[in-house]
Amino acid sequence: xxxxxxxxxxxxxxKSHYTVAFCGTGMMKESGMPSxxxxxxxxxxxxxxxxxxxxxxxxxFYATRTETFFDYYRNEMLGKPLEPSKAFYALAELExxxxxxxxxxxxxxxxxxxxxxxxxxxxxxxxxxxxxPRCGREYSLDYIITSRRTPLCESCMSPVRPQVLxxxxxxxxxxxxxxxxxIEKAEVxxxxxxxxxxxxxxxxxxxFQGSTLILINSTEHFLxxxxxxxxxxxxxxxxxxxxxxx
Ligand SMILES: [Zn+2]
Numbered sequence: 086x087x088x089x090x091x092x093x094x095x096x097x098x099x100k101s102h103y104t105v106a107f108c109g110t111g112m113m114k115e116s117g118m119p120s121x122x123x124x125x126x127x128x129x130x131x132x133x134x135x136x137x138x139x140x141x142x143x144x145x146f147y148a149t150r151t152e153t154f155f156d157y158y159r160n161e162m163l164g165k166p167l168e169p170s171k172a173f174y175a176l177a178e179l180e181x182x183x184x185x186x187x188x189x190x191x192x193x194x195x196x197x198x199x200x201x202x203x204x205x206x207x208x209x210x211x212x213x214x215x216x217x218p219r220c221g222r223e224y225s226l227d228y229i230i231t232s233r234r235t236p237l238c239e240s241c242m243s244p245v246r247p248q249v250l251x252x253x254x255x256x257x258x259x260x261x262x263x264x265x266x267x268i269e270k271a272e273v274x275x276x277x278x279x280x281x282x283x284x285x286x287x288x289x290x291x292x293f294q295g296s297t298l299i300l301i302n303s304t305e306h307f308l309x310x311x312x313x314x315x316x317x318x319x320x321x322x323x324x325x326x327x328x329x330x331x
Contacts, residue, residue, distance in 0.1 A: 090316050091327050097297045097314065098184050098327075101273035106176055107286060108190040108197060109279020111302055115321040116170040116196055130161060143252045151235045151244045158247065163212060163230055170321040172277065173200035175328040180204065185275075187267040191285045193249040206264050208256050208285070214248035217241060268292045275299050278320045280306040 098104060110120045119126050121138040131137045134157055140146060147154045177200045179185035188197045188205045195211040215224040217238035224245050229236050236245045250256060268274065272295040279285050279302060290298075300312035301320050309315045316323055 104273040105271040106275040111278025169196040169200035172321040172324040175324040177201035209250035219243040
């Protein structure tokens with residue numbers, strides 16, 4: 086707990102007329118969902134399914150080994166109930182106060198939205214959106230979870246496609262453009278639970294022309310010094326303490 090930095094961040098947020106937050110995988114991990122790229126997770130998955138997450142979670146695998154894809158997706162990605170950490174509620178509170186204008190995230194569980202944030206860009210899509218690739222009919226998350234094998238479209242029997250980004254796929258152009266537009270407007274940029282060179286930040290931070298880049302991440306990285314204020318703490322501990330001091 087670094088009270089001096091808490092005050093600095095609080096002051097920057099207070100003064101800012103436009104703040105954008107980037108929510109990284111560290112925030113997802115704090116909410117109870119480890120990254121698929123975590124070596125231990127990857128090892129367990131490979132033992133169980135015969136393939137690594139990076140092999141299974143691709144469009145080629147979805148197309149050719151659909152049943153295994155959905156086994157993995159249901160068990161490993163949708164298997165345990167995931168609740169937004171306190172950090173996401175702190176972001177929603179900031180937004181209510183008019184001190185946060187936009188959230189950008191690559192997590193697919195809609196955690197900012199579920200905590201109450203209204204203006205969110207889910208760059209990689211969300212698990213709640215599922216569509217038949219052939220006829221476009223939409224399906225609920227529940228439909229995917231409760232299907233016993235491959236969830237098939239009731240109209241045309243095609244496998245339903247979760248509207249989330251798979252490994253190797255490109256982020257939708259319109260989403261990228263909208264995220265860039267937000268960053269260009271930002272006076273303060275909050276980078277949370279990730280590093281400045283992560284997949285989430287890469288290609289976006291160059292567009293930031295504001296005054297203060299704030300980084301909160303529990304692990305240290307050599308690029309951290311590029312930020313104006315750096316806090317090496319868990320986002321779920323630091324952010325609520327900054328937003329709602331006791
Ligand atoms: Zn269909």
